[in-house]
Structure formats: structure tokens, C-alpha cells
Amino acid sequence: MSHGLSAWLPIMSDVSAIASRSIQERGIGVKKTRETSPANTEGVLSCTDAEEKIIINSRYPKQIVTIGKQLPEYFKEMLRNLLRTNTDVFAWTHADMTGIPKTITVNGKPFNTEHKLNAYSHIKPIKQKRRSLGPNLSTATRKEVEELTRAGILRKAVHQTWVANPVMVKKSDRGWRICVDFTDINKARPKDCYPLPEIDWKVESLSRFHLKCFPDAYKGYHQIQMAEEDEDKTTFFAGEGVYCYRKMPFGLKNAGATYQRLVDKVFNDQIGKTLEAYINDMVIKSTSEEVMLTDIKETFQRFRSINMKLNPKKCSFGVEKGPFLGHLITKQGIRANPSKVKAIANTEQPNTLKDIQSLNGKLTTLSRFLSKGVERSLPFFKVLKSCTDKKNIHFDRKHKCIFIRENGIHLLCKQSPTRSRAQLLRTGKLILALVHASRRLQGYFQAHTVAILTNSPIKQALTKPEKSGRVAK
Numbered sequence: 269m270s271h272g273l274s275a276w277l278p279i280m281s282d283v284s285a286i287a288s289r290s291i292q293e294r295g296i297g298v299k300k301t302r303e304t305s306p307a308n309t310e311g312v313l314s315c316t317d318a319e320e321k322i323i324i325n326s327r328y329p330k331q332i333v334t335i336g337k338q339l340p341e342y343f344k345e346m347l348r349n350l351l352r353t354n355t356d357v358f359a360w361t362h363a364d365m366t367g368i369p370k371t372i373t374v375n376g377k378p379f380n381t382e383h384k385l386n387a388y389s390h391i392k393p394i395k396q397k398r399r400s401l402g403p404n405l406s407t408a409t410r411k412e413v414e415e416l417t418r419a420g421i422l423r424k425a426v427h428q429t430w431v432a433n434p435v436m437v438k439k440s441d442r443g444w445r446i447c448v449d450f451t452d453i454n455k456a457r458p459k460d461c462y463p464l465p466e467i468d469w470k471v472e473s474l475s476r477f478h479l480k481c482f483p484d485a486y487k488g489y490h491q492i493q494m495a496e497e498d499e500d501k502t503t504f505f506a507g508e509g510v511y512c513y514r515k516m517p518f519g520l521k522n523a524g525a526t527y528q529r530l531v532d533k534v535f536n537d538q539i540g541k542t543l544e545a546y547i548n549d550m551v552i553k554s555t556s557e558e559v560m561l562t563d564i565k566e567t568f569q570r571f572r573s574i575n576m577k578l579n580p581k582k583c584s585f586g587v588e589k590g591p592f593l594g595h596l597i598t599k600q601g602i603r604a605n606p607s608k609v610k611a612i613a614n615t616e617q618p619n620t621l622k623d624i625q626s627l628n629g630k631l632t633t634l635s636r637f638l639s640k641g642v643e644r645s646l647p648f649f650k651v652l653k654s655c656t657d658k659k660n661i662h663f664d665r666k667h668k669c670i671f672i673r674e675n676g677i678h679l680l681c682k683q684s685p686t687r688s689r690a691q692l693l694r695t696g697k698l699i700l701a702l703v704h705a706s707r708r709l710q711g712y713f714q715a716h717t718v719a720i721l722t723n724s725p726i727k728q729a730l731t732k733p734e735k736s737g738r739v740a741k
Contacts, residue, residue: 318336318337318338318587318588318589319334319335319336319337319584319587320334320335320336320337320344321333321334322334322335322348322351324348324351324352324355324358324580325352325355325358325360325580327360328360328361328580331358331360331580331581332580332581333351333580333581333583333584333585334583334584334585334587335347335348335351335584335585335586335587336479336584336585336586336587336588338588339557339586340557343557343558343560343561343586344586346561347560347561347564347585347586350561350564350565351585354568354572356572357568357571357572357577357578358486358577358578358579358580358583359486359487359577359578359579359580360580362415362416362418362419363418363419364486364577365419365420365486365487365490365491365577366420366575367420367490367491367492367493367515367575368381368491368492368493368530368574368575368576369381369493369574369575370382370493372534372573372574374533374534379533381492381493381526381530381574382492382493382494382495383492383493383494383495383498383516383520383522383523383526384495384498385453385457385495385498385501385520386457386458387453387456387457387498387501388456388457388458391456393429393430393501394430394431394452394453395428395430395431396431396432396433396449396452398433398505399433399505401434401436405436405444406507408436408444408446409434409436409444409446409506409507410506410507412444412445412446413446413506413507413511416446417511419490420514420515421487421490421513421514421515422511422512422513422514423499423511423512423514424509424510424511424512425499425500425503425510425511425512426500427500428500428503428510428512429500429501429503430452430453430500430501430502430503431503431504431505431510432448432449432450432451432452432453432502432503432504432505433448433449433504433505434446434447434448434449434504434505434506435447435448435449446506447518447519448502448504448517448519449504449519450502450517450519450520450521453501453502453520453521454520454521457521457522459521459522460521460522460525460526461525462525462528462529464524464525464528464546464547465528465545465546467546467593467594468636470544470546470592470593471592471593471595471597471602472602473540473544473553474544474551474553474592474597475601475602476555477553477554477555478555478588478599479553479554479555479556479557479560479586479587479588480551480552480553480554480587480588480589480590480592480597481551481552481554481560481563481564481567481583481584481585481586481587482550482551482552482582482583482584482585482587482590482591482592483550483552483567483571483578483583484550484578484579484582484583485548485550485576485577485578485579486577486578486579487579488518488527488548489515489516489517489518489523489527489548490515490516490517491515491576491577492515492516492526492527492530493514493515493516494513494514494515494516499512499513499514500512502517502520524547527547527548528545528546528547530574531545531547531548531550532545534570534573534574535567535570538563538566538567538570542554542559542563542566542567543563543567544592546593549592549593551590551592551597552564552567557586560585560586564585591605594608594633595636602636604634604636604637605633608630608633608634609634611630612627612630612631612634615627615630628645631645694724695724695725695726698722698724698726699726702720702726
């Protein structure tokens with residue numbers, strides 16, 4: 269790597285500031301606005317500056333629910349009673365999650381909720397060659413399969429058509445999650461074009477609501493049933509046998525569209541008013557404690573009507589801040605998720621193609637909070653484009669970028685100018701003339717196809733603003 273460059277332009281000098289703001293955000297205290305009665309500590313397991321952990325089902329003391337500590341004691345007690353009277357909405361064991369019926373009634377009309385594969389008939393089924401797993405992974409796979417089989421999510425496959433291999437993924441709690449390599453069956457399926465909501469719109473809509481509730485569906489996708497004729501197509505190797513999914517698994521193409529279609533149909537009257545949902549991420553938004561209790565009751569009724577179960581460990585009610593779609597929603601506004609900032613702060617110097625791809629993905633998650641993040645990280649994308657050796661990445665004078673670590677994370681780069689000032693002026697004048705002509709002769713431009721014959725690189729300036737900079741403005 270060449271270090272003999274004289275001047276550098278920092279890309280990520282804002283990361284340290286973002287990290288410090290996130291740390292301060294977690295230390296912010298909440299002032300009480302009214303006097304409260306003496307606290308009733310019955311069922312309260314633990315308490316922090318902003319949250320309380322409570323037990324709402326004495327039969328399962330390890331299954332705890334989070335509520336906001338800043339709530340007045342009167343409303344806090346009402347919230348505890350509301351949760352205790354709706355324990356049937358939560359799944360306390362795997363057996364409690366029986367799944368959403370394949371056909372439900374919404375506004376008096378039947379609605380089919382099952383997930384269908386709709387594979388192309390002209391493509392022959394593919395059976396992958398079995399891949400061997402290590403002793404530890406084999407044991408973890410066997411335990412996970414037995415657990416999912418008891419829960420009714422898996423069953424033994426009898427007639428196999430498509431067969432895939434399992435992939436074990438480590439969870440944050442040091443456990444294992446079984447995933448399946450559905451690459452082949454996904455290629456043989458058409459894309460479901462059902463539109464997903466805009467993430468930015470969902471996040472921005474929470475800004476004026478200071479009370480939030482974050483219900484989390486128990487095992488998410490697994491609550492939706494698979495079409496019976498498509499169950500055998502999800503077959504995978506597991507231990508000494510082969511198993512297939514009875515419920516919709518993760519990793520299948522169009523699974524997100526199926527879940528979003530169900531959520532939009534069931535919560536149609538609430539979305540945009542008291543609830544926001546992006547696939548299996550939901551948040552109930554309220555402006556006051558009284559409204560919050562009413563919104564929770566209405567949402568629980570919807571969950572109960574379709575037999576959707578919640579995970580008590582991951583649910584929080586009446587809090588002022590919480591994670592949603594990769595952001596930290598607080599009463600002060602939208603903040604960067606501290607876990608994502610920490611992931612970048614702990615990033616070492618990238619040396620392989622996979623390291624650069626991982627770094628670009630992490631930067632993308634924080635693009636909302638970084639000034640000109642895309643423009644400044646452009647040299648790293650150029651490195652990927654011109655990479656020939658995947659295991660050995662070099663930053664040289666051609667790419668004009670370098671990666672160093674000093675008091676935090678700094679990704680430094682410098683791009684050499686590719687065109688002279690005179691060329692930029694000529695191109696800018698031509699583009700300006702075209703803009704004025706298109707505005708004055710708008711009717712002609714809309715009714716006819718206009719071809720422009722020129723030897724100036726205006727197409728690149730108009731279609732790729734990141735490469736033209738000031739000219740594009």
C-alpha cells in the first residue's frame with residue numbers, strides 16, 4: 269500500500285462524533301413532569317434509567333417484558349394490568365405458536381395468507397450435493413431441527429424434489445440459527461413485485477410521537493403457513509434425514525412481500541395513524557399515555573384475530589427510544605444505532621475483497637448521518653470494480669485512497685481531477701443551455717424523442733452526478 273501521498277480528504281471523520289452522540293444519548297435522564305404515587309414493585313424484575321423489566325406471567329418468570337420507566341405510576345400500573353390480561357397474545361413456548369390460519373377474514377372477505385413458491389414448470393428440480401458439517405455444527409443442527417419439529421415448523425420430507433443444504437449462523441446470544449441455501453429454488457421463481465414501504469418515510473413519521481411500543485413477532489416468518497403442495501420443495505439435509513418446512517422459512521424469495529401483504533391487509537386502518545410496519549418490524553406510536561393504552565388494546569385485538577404471537581423478551585411498551593429499521597428512535601429525534609457505529613469503529617484495515625464489501629455495507633447503513641458519505645466513499649467502489657486479486661487489495665496512486673486508524677476511524681481518500689477547468693466550463697455551459705431549452709420547450713420534449721449530437725461528455729454528467737460534482741448542480 270502506498271503511503272507517500274501528500275494530501276488526503278477524510279470520508280469518515282464524522283463517525284467519532286456520531287459515536288459520542290450515541291453514548292450521550294444513552295446517558296440522558298428523563299425528568300418527571302408530575303408527581304407520582306409510591307411505586308408498586310410487584311412483578312418488577314429490574315430497573316434502569318429508562319426501562320423496567322417486569323414479569324407478566326408468573327408461570328414463566330424468565331420471560332420478561334420491558335416497559336418505560338418514565339411513565340407516571342398510575343399509567344404504569346394500568347399498562348402492567350393490560351399486559352397481564354393479554355398474555356394469550358404472547359408465545360411463552362414453541363407450542364404456543366400454532367401459526368396464522370391459511371385463510372383469514374378481513375372486513376368480511378376471505379384472504380389467503382399462505383406462501384406459495386410458484387416455481388417455473390420448465391425448470392428441472394435441483395438436488396444439491398450434501399455438504400459435511402463439523403461436529404459442533406452437526407450437533408447444533410440436530411438440536412435446532414428437533415426444536416423446530418416439536419414446534420410444528422418442520423416435518424420429515426417424504427417426496428423430495430428440490431433438496432438444499434443447511435447453513436448455521438451464530439446469533440447474538442451465542443446460540444445457533446439454522447438457515448437453508450435456497451439459491452437454486454429462488455432462481456426458479458418469478459419475483460413478487462408487491463411494493464415494500466419507504467424506510468425513510470417510516471422512520472421520519474415517528475418523530476412527533478414521544479411514546480413508542482415495539483411488538484416483536486415470535487419467530488417472524490415462521491408464523492405464516494407454507495402451501496401444502498410446496499412444502500416438499502423446501503427440503504434440506506439435516507442429520508441423518510431430510511426435513512422440509514411447514515411454515516415460511518427465512519431466505520426464500522418473495523417471503524418479505526408475502527409478510528408485508530399480510531401486515532398491510534390486517535393493519536390497514538392503523539398504518540400511518542397509530543402504527544408503522546416494515547415487514548416484521550412494527551412500532552406503535554402515541555402522543556399520550558391514554559392514547560397509548562387504547563392503541564395497544566386495538567393492536568392486540570388485531571394480533572389475536574389472526575393468531576399472531578409475540579415474543580415477550582423482545583417486546584417493549586411505553587418507551588421513549590428504541591431501535592427501528594437500523595435507526596435509534598428517541599424523543600430528541602433520529603440517531604445512529606450505537607451497535608452499527610461500534611461495528612465501524614472496530615473495523616480493521618481492509619485487505620481482501622470481502623473486507624471492502626463489508627466496509628461499504630457498514631458505511632451504507634450510516635449514510636443518513638454522514639456528510640457526502642457516498643461521494644467520499646466512491647474510490648472504494650472503484651477498488652472493487654478494478655479488483656483482480658480477491659485476497660489481496662492494494663490502494664495506490666491510481667485509486668488515490670488510503671485507510672488509516674487514528675483516534676477512531678478515518679477513511680481517507682483523494683481523487684485526481686480527470687478533466688481540465690476549460691473542459692468543465694464548456695460542458696457546464698452546454699448542460700445549462702439544454703436545461704433552459706427543455707424548460708422553455710417542455711411540450712416538444714414531452715411529445716417527441718429529442719436526440720442531441722455532441723462530442724461533450726454530457727450523458728455522464730447527467731446520469732452520474734457523483735462523477736460530475738459541481739457541473740451536475
